[in-house]
Amino acid sequence: MALAQRRSQGVAYLFLGPWLLGAIGLTVAPMVVSLYLSFTDYDLFNEPRWVGVDNYAKLFGDDPRYLHSVGVTLRYVAWSVPLKLVLALAVALLLNSLRGKGQAFFRSAFYAPSLLGASVGLALAWRAIFDTWVDTPDHALVTIVLLSAWQFGAPMVIFLAGLQQIPRDLFDAAAVDGAGWWRRLWSITLPMLSPVLFFNLVLETIHAFQAFTQAFVVSGGRGGPADSTLFYTLYLYERGFTEFRMGYASAMAWVLLVAIALITAVLFRTSRYWVFYGDER
Amino acid sequence: MLCTVLAAAGCGSKSGGGQAEIRFIWWGNDDRAKVTNEAVKLFESRNPDIKVSTSFQNFQNYFEKLSTEIAGGNAPDVIQMDYRYLNEYAGRNVLLDLTPYVGKEIRTADWNQGFIGSGKLNGKQVAMPLAQNATTIVYDPKLFTAAGVPEPTIGWTWADYKQIAGKIQASTGGKIAGSTDFGGTEDVFETWLRQRGKALYQDGKLGYTKDDLKAFWQLSKDFRDAQATTPAELVTTLNAGAEQTPMGKKLSASEHSYDSLYGGYNTVRPDELKLGPYPSDSKEALGSYRKPSQLISASARTKNKDAAVKLIDFLLNDQEAGKILGANRGLPANLKIREAVAQNLSGANKVIFEYQKSVDAKLGDAPAAPPKGDGTIYKLMQRKHEEVVFGKKTIDQALDEFWRDAEEALK
Amino acid sequence: MKRAAIFTLCLAALALVLYPIVWLISASLTPVEDLVANLRSLFPGRVTTDGYAGALEGVGGESFWTFLANSTIVASGAVIGNVVSCSLAAYAFARLRFRLSGPLFAFALVTIMLPAHVTLIPQYVVFQRLEMIDTFVPLILPKLLATDAFFVFLMVQFMRGIPYELDEAAKIDGCGPIRNYRYVVLPLSRPAMVTTAIFTFIWTWNDFFSQLIYLSSTENYTIPMGLRLFIDQTSSSSYGPMFAMSVLSLVPIGLFFLAFQRFLVAGVATTGLKG
Numbered sequence: 001m002a003l004a005q006r007r008s009q010g011v012a013y014l015f016l017g018p019w020l021l022g023a024i025g026l027t028v029a030p031m032v033v034s035l036y037l038s039f040t041d042y043d044l045f046n047e048p049r050w051v052g053v054d055n056y057a058k059l060f061g062d063d064p065r066y067l068h069s070v071g072v073t074l075r076y077v078a079w080s081v082p083l084k085l086v087l088a089l090a091v092a093l094l095l096n097s098l099r100g101k102g103q104a105f106f107r108s109a110f111y112a113p114s115l116l117g118a119s120v121g122l123a124l125a126w127r128a129i130f131d132t133w134v135d136t137p138d139h140a141l142v143t144i145v146l147l148s149a150w151q152f153g154a155p156m157v158i159f160l161a162g163l164q165q166i167p168r169d170l171f172d173a174a175a176v177d178g179a180g181w182w183r184r185l186w187s188i189t190l191p192m193l194s195p196v197l198f199f200n201l202v203l204e205t206i207h208a209f210q211a212f213t214q215a216f217v218v219s220g221g222r223g224g225p226a227d228s229t230l231f232y233t234l235y236l237y238e239r240g241f242t243e244f245r246m247g248y249a250s251a252m253a254w255v256l257l258v259a260i261a262l263i264t265a266v267l268f269r270t271s272r273y274w275v276f277y278g279d280e281r
Numbered sequence: 282m283l284c285t286v287l288a289a290a291g292c293g294s295k296s297g298g299g300q301a302e303i304r305f306i307w308w309g310n311d312d313r314a315k316v317t318n319e320a321v322k323l324f325e326s327r328n329p330d331i332k333v334s335t336s337f338q339n340f341q342n343y344f345e346k347l348s349t350e351i352a353g354g355n356a357p358d359v360i361q362m363d364y365r366y367l368n369e370y371a372g373r374n375v376l377l378d379l380t381p382y383v384g385k386e387i388r389t390a391d392w393n394q395g396f397i398g399s400g401k402l403n404g405k406q407v408a409m410p411l412a413q414n415a416t417t418i419v420y421d422p423k424l425f426t427a428a429g430v431p432e433p434t435i436g437w438t439w440a441d442y443k444q445i446a447g448k449i450q451a452s453t454g455g456k457i458a459g460s461t462d463f464g465g466t467e468d469v470f471e472t473w474l475r476q477r478g479k480a481l482y483q484d485g486k487l488g489y490t491k492d493d494l495k496a497f498w499q500l501s502k503d504f505r506d507a508q509a510t511t512p513a514e515l516v517t518t519l520n521a522g523a524e525q526t527p528m529g530k531k532l533s534a535s536e537h538s539y540d541s542l543y544g545g546y547n548t549v550r551p552d553e554l555k556l557g558p559y560p561s562d563s564k565e566a567l568g569s570y571r572k573p574s575q576l577i578s579a580s581a582r583t584k585n586k587d588a589a590v591k592l593i594d595f596l597l598n599d600q601e602a603g604k605i606l607g608a609n610r611g612l613p614a615n616l617k618i619r620e621a622v623a624q625n626l627s628g629a630n631k632v633i634f635e636y637q638k639s640v641d642a643k644l645g646d647a648p649a650a651p652p653k654g655d656g657t658i659y660k661l662m663q664r665k666h667e668e669v670v671f672g673k674k675t676i677d678q679a680l681d682e683f684w685r686d687a688e689e690a691l692k
Numbered sequence: 693m694k695r696a697a698i699f700t701l702c703l704a705a706l707a708l709v710l711y712p713i714v715w716l717i718s719a720s721l722t723p724v725e726d727l728v729a730n731l732r733s734l735f736p737g738r739v740t741t742d743g744y745a746g747a748l749e750g751v752g753g754e755s756f757w758t759f760l761a762n763s764t765i766v767a768s769g770a771v772i773g774n775v776v777s778c779s780l781a782a783y784a785f786a787r788l789r790f791r792l793s794g795p796l797f798a799f800a801l802v803t804i805m806l807p808a809h810v811t812l813i814p815q816y817v818v819f820q821r822l823e824m825i826d827t828f829v830p831l832i833l834p835k836l837l838a839t840d841a842f843f844v845f846l847m848v849q850f851m852r853g854i855p856y857e858l859d860e861a862a863k864i865d866g867c868g869p870i871r872n873y874r875y876v877v878l879p880l881s882r883p884a885m886v887t888t889a890i891f892t893f894i895w896t897w898n899d900f901f902s903q904l905i906y907l908s909s910t911e912n913y914t915i916p917m918g919l920r921l922f923i924d925q926t927s928s929s930s931y932g933p934m935f936a937m938s939v940l941s942l943v944p945i946g947l948f949f950l951a952f953q954r955f956l957v958a959g960v961a962t963t964g965l966k967g
């Protein structure tokens with residue numbers, strides 16, 4: 001028994017092998033280095049100099065732009081994630097009710113914006129379409145939220161796959177019971193879809209906190225006008241790569257990492273109350 | 282490890298080795314890549330023992346890549362440098378001191394001696410200027426004529442400019458602004474300061490007072506109040522290519538810029554625009570100077586110093602290379618080559634050369650390269666000015682914040 | 693009747709969603725002078741294919757086809773790497789019991805949250821020491837080592853949905869974990885693997901940052917890098933070829949998606965998964 005168990009442990013690590021190697025060599029080691037750097041003054045060119053918690057102290061005590069960038073990012077996450085998920089779910093529901101030939105076509109077509117992703121051409125198109133919005137502090141963030149929500153393709157595809165796994169007989173039974181569309185959505189679709197919804201929510205939240213490319217391209221790389229699109233990662237980039245304060249940037253990255261981890265942990269906590277896994281009966 | 286072995290083996294099999302390999306990188310567009318690669322090929326054919334690998338990026342990505350490479354211990358041997366970044370890199374001992382080579386391996390006999398100094402920091406020649414440019418006003422002569430106002434000439438003042446721009450704006454029914462708002466652009470501020478006998482930096486500190494900047498921002502505000510400049514939402518498009526500026530979009534009749542950028546304007550608006558001198562309230566000083574549009578440096582850690590220096594000299598001083606490179610980076614630094622290039626000019630280059638000729642007597646020598654932190658201050662000025670323009674802050678509030686952050690950036 | 697209504701609704705939504713793409717295509721056919729003067733007009737007065745000619749000619753002495761080939765190599769390598777390595781890791785997390793399973797999975801999740809800029813320099817140093825700069829290795833190797841923990845997460849979520857009774861049945865039939873993975877779980881996970889393949893392909897295709905850092909010579913440049921070479925704020929940008937190349941660069945991913953999405957449908961249908 002003990003032997004068999006040890007062997008199954010060994011097999012598990014065999015499967016994990018490539019991942020473990022990558023995790024240690026390309027993730028853990030660089031992470032440790034960056035954690036160390038966050039306690040130093042490092043300009044990329046000379047040896048890092050130990051400064052203790054100075055970087056962290058400055059972040060929260062003496063850097064109004066940093067706190068401003070936190071605010072911008074939180075606002076972005078709070079708007080873009082729900083908007084994107086609602087859009088993705090709505091379109092997925094729409095397509096799911098469109099059984100047959102059209103569905104595949106529409107799914108591909110609605111996915112097209114996500115294909116465009118970080119194309120420069122598209123960012124310029126976006127700038128042109130929202131011409132005056134992009135350049136006023138009160139609306140610039142809105143255009144980036146819209147740009148993000150517009151790329152709802154990935155969660156939409158995942159929602160659709162989830163919807164197609166819900167057994168039809170559940171709906172048929174509900175229809176027999178006289179449940180209307182909303183009632184079925186609320187009592188069958190959403191609960192059955194909750195694992196997928198949770199998956200999408202977690203990922204989109206994490207991605208939104210790290211949003212970089214869109215803001216970088218749309219705002220011309222500087223988070224303007226008047227800092228209205230100064231995303232956390234944009235500020236991190238500016239500190240690290242244009243001011244060569246890599247120690248400070250590393251500290252910012254670690255704060256971001258901890259913040260995202262906390263928020264994800266909270267999401268996982270709450271998931272107990274609203275996510276239903278088929279197997280855990 | 283394996284690769285080194287292979288590379289060594291490869292060398293051994295080839296004519297007994299001794300071939301130096303160097304890497305040269307620059308920023309720019311496709312046109313620049315074409316002529317630069319052609320010049321590099323010529324260099325290789327002249328120096329069969331040196332192999333040059335080249336690559337280029339656009340300006341925005343260039344320094345990000347460069348700094349990662351240097352931090353990773355993989356610096357290119359020959360590096361195109363920007364005036365504004367010179368101190369950031371040189372101050373961290375990344376660039377080779379070229380002083381021992383100047384006047385010898387790097388020939389300077391045919392140079393304007395004052396211009397060589399623009400690549401010097403604390404007595405060390407950390408870079409050589411590649412080409413020269415100067416601040417200018419790009420303008421649309423048709424709009425000037427239509428409004429019945431004179432085109433820019435040496436001697437016109439800021440008050441003239443405001444009045445002229447106002448008239449143009451009125452004559453288009455407000456559709457096209459008379460000028461592009463200049464209040465957030467450090468280059469304009471520098472030119473304006475120099476007209477008043479001051480400089481952006483003095484011994485690594487700000488070379489002006491709060492009142493100077495306040496007066497400058499007030500001037501920009503006067504233009505706005507007089508309906509002579511672009512609206513707020515156009516202020517933010519300034520650090521883009523020519524095609525994205527108000528001038529490129531036909532939304533402004535005149536715009537501060539560098540003459541070397543004229544090529545970009547000319548692509549977007551072919552043969553429509555002219556270059557004129559800055560307005561100045563001083564009879565003597567125009568404020569513009571012989572600025573190195575780009576510089577060229579060698580890495581301090583290059584293993585092939587001689588080859589790197591040879592390439593630098595070739596790009597700067599070889600007549601044939603000069604012919605190939607033309608005025609792509611601005612006016613060539615070597616005066617003999619500049620003359621040769623001037624012989625058969627056409628299109629945008631002709632406009633640029635003629636402009637420089639017209640202001641040459643008034644151009645000053647370049648000041649010492651800006652200190653570390655200037656890149657931050659450059660953006661800071663733009664940002665604080667935006668906050669003023671959008672009515673988020675008063676000039677005084679913005680000024681206080683600017684001052685605090687600028688001093689911090691220079692520490 | 694109802695179907696027609698839904699269909700119309702879909703079409704209307706589609707028109708809205710595709711507007712920017714139509715704009716991009718239209719821009720790629722517009723002469724540069726017209727484009728700049730009025731960036732907002734959708735239908736050009738004059739049409740030109742100069743942009744496409746310029747795009748195919750390439751930039752920096754390399755043709756579009758070189759960029760295309762490089763992008764294809766990188767993206768294909770990444771797809772194979774991710775599908776294989778992530779499914780292996782996911783199988784261990786989802787179906788096997790082992791010590792440290794919980795903490796290691798939590799750690800995998802944490803790595804998704806890591807901003808790329810932070811590990812950039814240390815990672816660069818690793819590859820620099822291995823003398824792999826300016827090769828495709830730094831772009832493909834991480835995928836072979838499943839550093840995209842996102843896909844591990846995706847597959848774990850999926851594999852957990854496969855009834856555990858199947859494992860028991862396989863065990864009774866004498867299947868060890870390896871054969872169970874190969875013959876039971878893997879075939880049933882096809883939809884998740886197709887999803888992984890599609891996303892990996894697209895993200896790698898669009899990725900710019902790591903390619904910028906690791907590739908140095910123009911002959912190794914990929915499409916996104918070639919695209920950015922058309923834009924330089926200090927000289928002049930070539931909008932025509934840039935827009936044209938944007939459009940051209942989309943064609944392969946569009947085709948890839950169209951080809952594989954059938955598998956996606958088929959996969960979901962044939963596995964007959966239950967929620």
